[in-house]
Amino acid sequence: KHHLNLNGVQFYFGDERCVLPDHPQSNYGMAMRTLFPDGKPEGVHLHRIEADSSDVEAAADRYAALLPKVIDVLLLSMGEDGHIASLFPYSVALRETRRRVVPVTGPKPPFQRLTITPPVIQTARHVFVLARGKQKCAMYEEALCDPMDIDTIPARLVLNRTWIFGD
Numbered sequence: 001k002h003h004l005n006l007n008g009v010q011f012y013f014g015d016e017r018c019v020l021p022d023h024p025q026s027n028y029g030m031a032m033r034t035l036f037p038d039g040k041p042e043g044v045h046l047h048r049i050e051a052d053s054s055d056v057e058a059a060a061d062r063y064a065a066l067l068p069k070v071i072d073v074l075l076l077s078m079g080e081d082g083h084i085a086s087l088f089p090y091s092v093a094l095r096e097t098r099r100r101v102v103p104v105t106g107p108k109p110p111f112q113r114l115t116i117t118p119p120v121i122q123t124a125r126h127v128f129v130l131a132r133g134k135q136k137c138a139m140y141e142e143a144l145c146d147p148m149d150i151d152t153i154p155a156r157l158v159l160n161r162t163w164i165f166g167d
Contacts (some may be wrong), residue, residue, distance in 0.1 A: 007043030014068055014076060014121075015086035018056060018103075018112035025110055026119035049101070051114045055105040060114050064100040067120065074124035078131045081107070082139050082153035086115035091149050093117055118150075120155055127161035137165055 013027055021028045028048045033039070040046055047066050053059035076084045087093055087103050095105050096117040104111055105111050121127065140163065144154045150156045 006041050009043075010045045010068070012071065013101065014045045014051050014074065014084075015113055015115040016051040017106075017110045018051040018114070019110050020052050020102065021048060021108075031065040049114050051112075056112065056114060060099070060103055061116065067116070068099055069123075071120065071124040072126065073126045074121065076121075076127065076129045078129055078136055078139065078155045080133075080135045080139065082143060082155045084129065084155050084158060085121070086113040087118070087153060087154040087157070092103075093156070094150055094154055094157075121157055127158050129155065129158050129161060129162060129163045130166075132166045134167075140165075 011031070011151075014032070016027050017023070017025050019026050021032075023029060028046075031046070035046075036046075042139055047063075049063045049102050050059045078084055081089055083089065086106055088104070088107055091104055093102050093115060096121060100117055100120050101114055102111050102117055106113050131137060139153065139155070142154050143159060146152075147156050147159050
């Protein structure tokens with residue numbers, strides 16, 4: 001079994017639902033279960049968004065302060081509605097230019113979330129977007145038709161980045 005040397009690698013999250021880290025809907029919990037089922041490797045730094053905090057505004061600011069000025073590699077997934085991170089269609093967070101992390105309300109439970117904002121996404125050095133399934137491929141094709149309209153399909157923020165398609 002070959003092991004990738006992750007010593008010194010810093011992992012940050014693009015968004016998180018306002019649930020406890022061991023909740024089935026937690027992105028942190030999902031990452032721990034899928035990426036690190038045997039525990040976090042020594043030397044790896046995992047920066048959890050404390051979205052379960054009673055003060056989500058303060059939690060957003062704390063997480064923004066932890067984020068590096070520029071993210072080297074940002075891995076996103078696009079939802080069937082064209083959202084990335086927790087930037088959903090018609091979200092006011094799509095117009096954010098100052099704050100790097102903000103609380104948002106999603107369209108399905110758990111509704112309350114914290115998400116990175118467009119300035120974080122747009123300054124990342126390398127962005128990879130996963131789009132698995134026919135519906136997401138169709139959404140990508142639709143996004144190409146009017147690339148400037150991020151309100152209806154937020155994934156248009158990253159159309160010029162690297163996309164990974166699959167079934």
